Amino acid sequence: MNLRRLLALPAIAVVLAACGRYRPAVFADRPPVEVVHDDQATPLPSRQGFDEREHLSDVYLRRPLFDVIRPLDFGTGGDVNALDEVPASTWYEPLLTKRAPSGNANASPPTFPFIALDESPTTSPDALVVGDAKGVRYELLTDPPDKPGLHTAAEVLGSLLLRSLGLRAPRAWIVGVPESTLSSNGAEARKRLEAWLARKAALVGGSRRVSATLWPPGIDVGIASDFSLRGDDPNDRVEHANRRTLRAMRIFAHWMGWTSFGVKSTRDVYVGEPGKGHLVHFMTGVSRAFGTQDLQDLPRLDEQAGSLWWHLGTFGLAPVPTTPAKIAAFPSLGYLSETLVPGDFDVSPPYSPFVRLTPGDEYWAGKRLIDAGEDAIRIGIEATELPDNASAHLEKVLNKRRRALIAHATAVVTPLDVAANAGRTVWFKDRAIAAGVAQRKGTYYEVSYLDQSGHELSPRRSFWSAGEISVVPLPDAFEAGPMVLHVRSVRDGIPAPRWCDVHVVVDHTSARVIGIRH
């Protein structure tokens, strides 16, 4: 290939890029999937091992290398239905959002006495595994003596909030455990019990303040990959990095200050008799959320501050910056700031679904935060049995953080959902206005009417917002067939960065929605 031809290649690429026309997706004309039946009976999978070196090689070498040589954007999650929602599955339980986050009705707090078991804990390395009087397995976690509630409240509150978002998390309760209620089963279990008792812990009324986490609610078969399918689960058909529920955890983890979230925070549990059961997928280790890992009494040199490129360019010789002390407002709480910068959150090592978070995923996460409501926070905090002043502060902080994340999530897309369709009109619900993070005044919608190839069927029109619900009529000139409403919100003259596509099938008297993408 001579030089002239070589130089022509970028020019051709530019021309191709410039000539392209937007073509909307094409949806099948069928009802949206409401439930994914990934709970078919499967053989009991093997326990999934975890090797830190293998994982680090994966996240720092293989996955970035592969992403670099793939120029296409990360697409819509594989667990997203035609209406841009996530149907119920073993990963996501949307019904939970419609009732108080009480979780599994069969679960109950442990009953005394407890027998320590010679088993490694899952929810926290500091926990003690016990069986209660009914033989049910729980993991007990304590607090530092001067910070009653620090970890235990996080464990209880976190699991309740996760379930209010539709995710699965083990049930946990605050329990006062007198030392006299504890015994052990065997020499090894005794060693574990003695080590646990030797650790100084916060007391309430002479008893240890403990979070008792019911785990596992089945057979724990190990960590869920943050990238690939599980090879021995036929129900597992969506690459985990492409699951919206896991991508959205970036927003939820930001909200909850869960900076230590990672692949070890997701575990698979087999429920049912071996051969007749199936896997369900849980989030664990939430006692490390709510800034409990971020407390620091004094300013500290932060060797890791700065980007990779900064460290590369400075040869590691730049002065070490100092991070200020991070002190909680109350001893029972972690360091969780009232303010946050949406999007400024990541975990180390990288969590692959976070890397693939799209604006559509963030919007979906924002809707889950909206739906969970302030009630979920209040109910969750009540269950932590924290002092009133700490509870009030934590509730205020979580509500402020939630609102900031909702505002951002509804600003990265055109935040419209279809509330209804009547006759040849489509009724849009503006989620930002409904959530109170945007104003009706100054908001209008630009609507293009496209066919499935992206050609305009009718001139573009604009409609002022009528508030939470706005009605958009379809053009009279278009008689019947599929149509795409290509909609963008404009607030105070600033257009949304992304359009929303609403796919409808139109006839002479009605319009039926068959697909939405944000």
Add this chain to the structure above:
Amino acid sequence: MNRRRLVPIALRIATLLGSGTFASSAAADDPSENEVGGVIERASPPGDTARSAVDALLFVPRSVVRIAVFASTATASFFEDQQVIPRTRAILGTEDDAVRITPTVSLASGLRPDLGARATSRTGSFASMLRTSIIDRDSYVVEGRLLQGLGDRQRTQLVLEGYQERRISGWSGVGPVPSQDGRNAFLPGHAGGAGVFLQARQRIIVAAGTRVADDYELLLSSSFQRRKIEDAPDYVDTIGSTFVPGTVPGAYDRSERIYTEATVRRDTRAVRGPPAAGLLLEAYGGSSVDTNGVYVPALHAGGRASWFISVVRKTSIINPRVTLDVVSPLNSKGLPFVEYASASGFRGVSGRSDRVAALASLDYRWQLRPFVAARIFVDFTTVAPTIPKLSVEHLAWAAGFGVDLHSSQTAIGRIAFAGAPDNVQLILVFGLADPGFGDRQHR
């Protein structure tokens, strides 16, 4: 085969192991987008045509990466790291009962690809591994290892290994400048060349190591090795066509040798994966005996000193180090040429060996982000018949830049460019132990 001549820029990719679950598909290709999402045809934004075209063009490099890197990572280091007595969880991983069957790939431009598979398993403190790889009809490796941890925190390790291979290698004679060394008898017109040979060998190693204190390790090991060396088929520049017949001890012969070694090591670094300050000292002594009495018995001794000094930051480390390896035959019988010492930590292409091999290097390593560190380095090496004859004349050197990947306790891999006066290497290694501290038993 003259590698330096044939491959002026050597590309060496050695990747080992992977979970076997690496998936290449991106979301847009996910079949469930249609199944759950109801999408028959995905949206196509402006410019998508060009990007799709580029994506199609990248199919070939993507496939290469998929094959080469598919197999990466690190369960191998479980076994490769054992010269350092493991700090239990760092080496054994975090979960019990893990059984893995993983492909292995080793690619090097100008050389034949090495493809294989490895099965590893662990139950409690016991681990086992079986590995095989095939390069071509003349070259293959089969290896099995059993490892048992003992005691509280498994501070003691017992290892039993079996190894068999047929492999093609090169020999260019002894001395820092083989063509000027009178001990090498080159055939006319071949001075300075390398003779290619085919080595078939079987080896059994028994080893026991213990961490006697946090910073001190002791290792005792003994191996029995049988070698058979002959000219490599299908090569023109063989030992027979490069050296005067009968002047290369060990060639065209079968030798059986027992090598026993004791090693003591002190490593004061708090962690071994990330850059950390400390001191590393190692000394070893051993002896090797030809069981058939044909070749000379020899004493082996050596040591390494490496000082890790932090500058400005705790994780910015200057690391000078020196190593010395000595092989001392005990009588005048010939020493098989494959038993000579060479500087195994040299990061260039040296190929030098003799009774004494020395290496001096200076590294500067600094943290880029958690688990990732960068490194610049320069190595100098030479060989000599005796320690007094070590000289800075005819030094081989290599300098380069690399990026390391590490866990909290062990190195995982590295990507490095190493340049020398007559060659440049790109090295990509994952799952292999750092060769910088040598390994006499696994030579």
